[in-house]
Amino acid sequence: MNNLVQVQNVSKSFGEVNAVKGVSLEIDQGKFFSLLGPSGCGKTTLLRLIAGFEIPNSGKILIDNKSMDGVEPNLRPTNMVFQNYAIFPHLNVEQNVSYGLRKKNLSKAEKDEMISQVLELVGLTGLNQRSANALSGGQKQRVALARALILKPKVLLLDEPLSALDKKLREQMQLELRHLQRAVGITFILVTHDQEEALTMSDKVAVMFDGEVEQVDSPRKLYERPASQRVASFIGDMNFINEKALETKDGLKVKSKILGDIFIPKNQVSGKLSNNKIIIGIRPEMISIITKNSDSKGLISGKITDISYFGVTTYYKIECGSNAKALSVSAQNSFGQMDYKIGETVKLKMDVNSLVGFLD
Amino acid sequence: MTRSSKYLKFFAFTYLIFLYAPALLLPIFSFNSSQIIAFPLTGFTFHWFETLLHQSTLHEALRNSLIVAVSSSVLATILGILASRSATRYDFTGKQISLTFILAPLVLPEIIVGVALLIVLMQLGLSLNLWSVVLGHTLLIMPFSILIMNSAFNNLDISLEEASMDLGENQFGTFYRIILPLVFPGIMASLLIGFTLSLDEFIIAFFLTGTDTTLPVYIWAQFRFPKKLPTTMALGTLLLVTSFILLSLSEYFRRRAVNSRSSVL
Numbered sequence: 001m002n003n004l005v006q007v008q009n010v011s012k013s014f015g016e017v018n019a020v021k022g023v024s025l026e027i028d029q030g031k032f033f034s035l036l037g038p039s040g041c042g043k044t045t046l047l048r049l050i051a052g053f054e055i056p057n058s059g060k061i062l063i064d065n066k067s068m069d070g071v072e073p074n075l076r077p078t079n080m081v082f083q084n085y086a087i088f089p090h091l092n093v094e095q096n097v098s099y100g101l102r103k104k105n106l107s108k109a110e111k112d113e114m115i116s117q118v119l120e121l122v123g124l125t126g127l128n129q130r131s132a133n134a135l136s137g138g139q140k141q142r143v144a145l146a147r148a149l150i151l152k153p154k155v156l157l158l159d160e161p162l163s164a165l166d167k168k169l170r171e172q173m174q175l176e177l178r179h180l181q182r183a184v185g186i187t188f189i190l191v192t193h194d195q196e197e198a199l200t201m202s203d204k205v206a207v208m209f210d211g212e213v214e215q216v217d218s219p220r221k222l223y224e225r226p227a228s229q230r231v232a233s234f235i236g237d238m239n240f241i242n243e244k245a246l247e248t249k250d251g252l253k254v255k256s257k258i259l260g261d262i263f264i265p266k267n268q269v270s271g272k273l274s275n276n277k278i279i280i281g282i283r284p285e286m287i288s289i290i291t292k293n294s295d296s297k298g299l300i301s302g303k304i305t306d307i308s309y310f311g312v313t314t315y316y317k318i319e320c321g322s323n324a325k326a327l328s329v330s331a332q333n334s335f336g337q338m339d340y341k342i343g344e345t346v347k348l349k350m351d352v353n354s355l356v357g358f359l360d
Numbered sequence: 361m362t363r364s365s366k367y368l369k370f371f372a373f374t375y376l377i378f379l380y381a382p383a384l385l386l387p388i389f390s391f392n393s394s395q396i397i398a399f400p401l402t403g404f405t406f407h408w409f410e411t412l413l414h415q416s417t418l419h420e421a422l423r424n425s426l427i428v429a430v431s432s433s434v435l436a437t438i439l440g441i442l443a444s445r446s447a448t449r450y451d452f453t454g455k456q457i458s459l460t461f462i463l464a465p466l467v468l469p470e471i472i473v474g475v476a477l478l479i480v481l482m483q484l485g486l487s488l489n490l491w492s493v494v495l496g497h498t499l500l501i502m503p504f505s506i507l508i509m510n511s512a513f514n515n516l517d518i519s520l521e522e523a524s525m526d527l528g529e530n531q532f533g534t535f536y537r538i539i540l541p542l543v544f545p546g547i548m549a550s551l552l553i554g555f556t557l558s559l560d561e562f563i564i565a566f567f568l569t570g571t572d573t574t575l576p577v578y579i580w581a582q583f584r585f586p587k588k589l590p591t592t593m594a595l596g597t598l599l600l601v602t603s604f605i606l607l608s609l610s611e612y613f614r615r616r617a618v619n620s621r622s623s624v625l
Contacts, residue, residue, distance in 0.1 A: 051526060053526075073525045074530055075528075078526075079526055080522075088520060089520075100529075102529075102533075
C-alpha cells in the first residue's frame with residue numbers, strides 16, 4: 001500500500017492567522033480518510049491546499065509521488081465536492097456532470113456512455129435534462145459527486161458534503177458514500193466536524209486542533225486509545241479523574257479514592273510523568289451499574305444525581321465521594337430493566353482495561 | 361383606513377402626476393391637428409409622424425445617435441465588466457478611491473464635465489466628431505455600468521469558479537463557460553441602460569459634437585422653428601416610447617440577474 005498523498009510539514013497563514021501549522025500526513029491509496037476537528041481548526045484549509053486553491057507558505061504536498069508545487073487546481077489529479085455543492089445553475093444535470101469532459105478527446109457516444117454510467121452510480125438515472133434549480137439538496141449532492149467521479153480522479157476531496165442535509169438523509173448518504181468509495185476504489189479525503197460521521201465512514205481519521213494534527217488513527221483506535229484529553233473529549237464522552245500516579249517498569253500505579261488501587265499499562269498512557277499527576281479517562285459506557293448486591297468487592301458506590309433517557313441508552317450522573325465531579329454513566333436500555341431514581345445509591349463496576357491515562 | 365395613510369396616498373398620487381403629466385402632453389399634442397401647442401385640441405392626425413419620414417437631416421441625426429449610443433454603451437459595458445470584476449474579486453491598494461472617481465460623473469454637473477472635456481480635446485488638438493461624443497458618453501455611462509455589473513458579480517458564488525477550475529478548466533474557459541453566462545443578464549441591463557442614457561443625452565453631446573449632430577441636439581435646434589414644433593412633439597413621443605421599452609427591458613434583465621443568486625445557494 002503506497003502513500004498516494006503526502007503532506008510534508010505544510011504551513012499556511014492568512015495574515016495574522018496561522019490556519020495550518022506544520023502538518024505532515026500520509027494518506028494511503030484507495031482509503032477513506034477523514035480530517036476531523038472543530039470549526040476553525042484548519043481542516044478545510046488543508047483540503048484546499050491539497051486541491052490547489054491555496055498555496056502553502058512552507059512545506060510540500062505530493063500526490064502520487066509528484067510534487068504539487070506550482071501546479072494549478074485544473075491540472076491536479078484531484079476533484080472536489082464543495083460544501084454548497086457549487087452546481088452550475090445555468091446548466092442541467094447532464095451538462096453539469098459532463099463539464100470536465102470537454103478537454104478530454106472523447107466521441108459523443110463515449111461521453112454519453114460515461115454520463116449514463118456515472119449517473120447510475122450515484123442514483124440519478126433518467127434525470128439528465130433536469131435543470132440545476134429543480135434539484136433537491138440530496139440530488140445536488142449526487143450531481144456534485146457524479147461531476148467529480150466521471151473524471152476518475154486519483155483523490156476525491158469532500159468538504160463537509162453532508163452538513164447541509166437533514167439527519168435521515170445524512171445518515172443514508174454516509175452509508176452510500178462509504179459504499180461508493182469501496183466500489184470505485186478512489187482515495188477519498190473527507191473534511192467534517194461531525195465525529196460520528198468520521199468514525200462511521202473512515203478507514204483512518206486525522207484529528208486536528210488549532211492548525212495541528214493531534215492524532216491519526218483508525219476510528220476504533222481513536223475512540224479506545226485517544227492520544228490526548230482533547231481528542232478524547234472531542235470524540236464521544238469521557239470521564240476525567242485527577243489522580244496521583246507512581247511509575248513502575250511497565251505502567252503506572254494509581255491509588256484512587258474513587259477507583260481504588262489500579263494499574264494502567266504503559267500502552268494505555270500518553271505523555272510523560274512529571275510531578276506524579278495523572279488524568280484518568282473512562283468512557284461512560286465502560287462503567288456499569290450493578291444491580292445484584294452479591295459481591296461488593298471492587299465496586300464503587302455512588303449517588304444518582306441526574307437521569308436522561310435517550311431511547312437506546314440512558315445517561316446517569318453519579319456522584320462518588322463528596323467533592324469529586326459526578327461521573328457520567330451510560331447504560332444500554334433493555335426491556336424490564338431496573339428503574340433507578342434520582343437520589344438512589346448504586347454500586348458501579350468499571351472496566352479497568354478500558355482506562356486511559358493522560359500525563360502532562 | 362387611517363388618516364395618515366390617506367394623506368400618504370394623496371401625496372404619492374400627486375407626486376406621480378407632477379412627474380409624468382408633462383411627459384404625457386407630448387403624445388397628446390403630437391396627434392393634434394393644430395400647429396399651435398395649446399388646448400383645446402382641434403382634431404386627430406398622423407400628419408406630424410408622416411413629416412418625420414421626409415426629413416433627411418433628422419434621419420442623419422438619428423443615425424448619428426444610434427452610432428454613438430451603441431458604441432458608448434458597448435464601450436462602457438466592457439470597461440464596466442473589467443472594473444467590477446477586479447473590484448469584486450481582488451483586493452488592491454487604491455481600490456476604493458479609484459471606484460469613487462469612476463462613479464463621480466453620477467454627481468458631477470454635466471455642463472462642467474462637458475466644458476472640461478471640450479477644453480481637454482481642444483488642447484490636445486483633436487477635432488470634434490462623433491467619436492468625441494462617444495468618449496464623453498462612455499464617461500457618463502460608466503458609473504451605471506459599474507453599479508449594475510457590481511451587483512451581478514457580487515451575486516456570483518466564488519465556489520462556482522473554483523469548481524470549474526477543479527474540473528479542469530483554465531481561467532479563460534471558466535470565464536467563458538461560467539462567469540459570462542451567469543452575469544449575462546447584468547450585461548444586457550448595462551447595455552440597455554447605457555443605450556437609453558446616451559440616446560437622449562443633450563449637454564455633453566451639445567459641447568462635443570462637431571458638424572454631425574445627435575438626435576437631442578437636432579431637436580433643440582428645431583425649437584427655433586415654431587412651425588416644426590408638432591413634428592418635434594411626434595419625434596419626442598417616439599423617443600419616450602423607445603426609452604420606456606428599453607428601460608423596462610433592462611429592469612427585467614437586472615431582476616433576472618438578482619434572481620439567479622437564490623438558485624446558486
